[in-house]
Amino acid sequence: MTNKIVNSAVRDIFNSGNYNITTLDDEISADNNCKQLLKQYHQYLLINKEILPLLAGSMASGADYYLRDYMIDKCRSNIFAISPDMIRSFAGNWYIISTLEPNIAELKDILAGVSEFYGFCAERKMIDPTVATTVAEACTDDVFYQQRIESFNEITGDGFIAWNSSCPL
Secondary structure: HHHHHHHHHHHHHHHHHOOOOOOOHHHHHHHHHHHHHHHHHHHHHHHHOOOHHHHHHHHHHHHHHHHHHHHHOOOOOOOOOOOHHHHHHHHHHHHHHHHHOHHHHHHHHHHHHHHHHHHHEEEEEEEHHHHHHHHHHHHHHHHHHHHHHHHOOOOOHHHHHHHHOOOOO
């Protein structure tokens, strides 16, 4: 009986429909499911990818920040309704304005975890592999994100409106 409960719980975290958010209860449920899914992802990095524990933890933490803080909390969006534009909005805008000292090194670490997370999801047929590929490409646009950070730091006067409109949320 316990195995059936555990197997049912594991299936639930891999069901993309369990990440739809329309109510506060949905948001809490999606967040809890995401925590469990991230634990599976972390184990995948350690066991399947043979990534060292410190790096695997960093990658899982980066994915956690993107998924739970941005996708679920900020956007109230299903974590599997992913697109390169959402990555660009996160990395080129939200991360920058939501972080005390945004920097490309930290952002690259976050995006490495996000990219690998969606590869993990594609392997489990939770998203289309071509989507995972385009997301991975968006996660590696370091030149664009570095430029966005630098231009944000150089904003004066009413410059935020123009900066924001060039990569809106």
